[in-house]
Amino acid sequence: MTGTDEFGFPIARGFPTIDTPGMAQVDLLMVQFYGISLPQMMENAGCALALVARRRYLPGDLADRHVVVLAGFGGNGGGAMVAARRLAGWGAQVSLVPSGSADALKGMPADQCAILKAMGILPGEVPRMPPDLILDGLIGYSLRGAPEGRADALIDWANRQDAPVLALDVPSGFDAINGTPHNPFIRADATLTLALPKSGLQDGGAANATGALYLADISVPPALYRRLAPPLDVPPFLDGDIMRLL
Ligand SMILES: NC(=O)C1=CN([C@@H]2O[C@H](COP(=O)(O)OP(=O)(O)OC[C@H]3O[C@@H](n4cnc5c(N)ncnc54)[C@H](O)[C@@H]3O)[C@@H](O)[C@H]2O)[C@@H](O)CC1
Ligand SMILES: [K+]
Numbered sequence: 745m746t747g748t749d750e751f752g753f754p755i756a757r758g759f760p761t762i763d764t765p766g767m768a769q770v771d772l773l774m775v776q777f778y779g780i781s782l783p784q785m786m787e788n789a790g791c792a793l794a795l796v797a798r799r800r801y802l803p804g805d806l807a808d809r810h811v812v813v814l815a816g817f818g819g820n821g822g823g824a825m826v827a828a829r830r831l832a833g834w835g836a837q838v839s840l841v842p843s844g845s846a847d848a849l850k851g852m853p854a855d856q857c858a859i860l861k862a863m864g865i866l867p868g869e870v871p872r873m874p875p876d877l878i879l880d881g882l883i884g885y886s887l888r889g890a891p892e893g894r895a896d897a898l899i900d901w902a903n904r905q906d907a908p909v910l911a912l913d914v915p916s917g918f919d920a921i922n923g924t925p926h927n928p929f930i931r932a933d934a935t936l937t938l939a940l941p942k943s944g945l946q947d948g949g950a951a952n953a954t955g956a957l958y959l960a961d962i963s964v965p966p967a968l969y970r971r972l973a974p975p976l977d978v979p980p981f982l983d984g985d986i987m988r989l990l
Pocket of ligand 2: 820880881882883884911912913914915916
């Protein structure tokens with residue numbers, strides 16, 4: 745560790761990067777070898793996102809602080825909805841904006857949305873009231889080509905707002921593996937990437953997409969990385985669950 749950033753997050757160096765096939769291997773080993781489920785990982789991811797949101801953007805009392813959560817139909821959207829739940833629990837006013845009809849959500853994102861509905865947070869359109877913060881959970885590392893449809897429109901909307909955008913895992917529309925910015929892509933003020941930094945996020949050119957780059961521990965055992973092909977040597981998160989990388 746080489747100190748902390750201005751928000752008190754430990755600054756870390758020396759975490760290797762990982763690509764999409766590598767992350768697919770990580771997910772597989774987490775579930776099949778260790779029995780750590782995707783919902784468990786999603787819970788860790790969303791909690792970490794809410795913690796970065798609170799400490800970096802919403803210090804103090806969260807009452808009257810308004811957060812818009814943009815949620816896609818995959819794991820990225822599910823993680824953002826966990827963060828929505830945590831922020832609402834801490835008193836923030838949360839608007840949930842899915843990238844399509846919420847009735848069409850399936851699997852874990854549908855489960856997360858059902859929890860939010862039970863809490864009285866109903867999916868809807870982008871609110872007229874300007875937010876204090878936007879969470880980008882539209883598309884993660886499974887982006888395929890330039891954003892289309894509602895995701896495209898919501899990325900444009902987010903980039904037009906005065907409020908900062910905090911992206912989950914990767915800024916939506918930015919190919920985090922090869923570093924390609926598609927049109928459009930989220931211009932985040934900060935990005936919280938999960939498990940390991942994705943290979944395209946560490947290049948200098950990625951900085952205008954990611955903003956400040958953080959890394960969250962989602963409880964991948966370091967020994968898992970030594971089982972990958974090729975194996976990776978990953979240090980433990982000794983100094984905190986959330987590290988500042990760039
Ligand atoms: N082990 C991990 O790293 C974990 C990852 N999680 C999250 O899950 C994400 C990966 O989840 P998924 O693989 O489900 O997929 P994503 O959530 O990355 O994205 C898939 C969704 O985006 C849509 N999409 C893809 N390309 C698009 C385009 N060009 N235009 C419009 N829509 C597009 C797809 O139709 C699909 O609905 C990660 O980025 C991360 O945020 C966590 O939930 C849990 C653990
Ligand atoms: K995202």
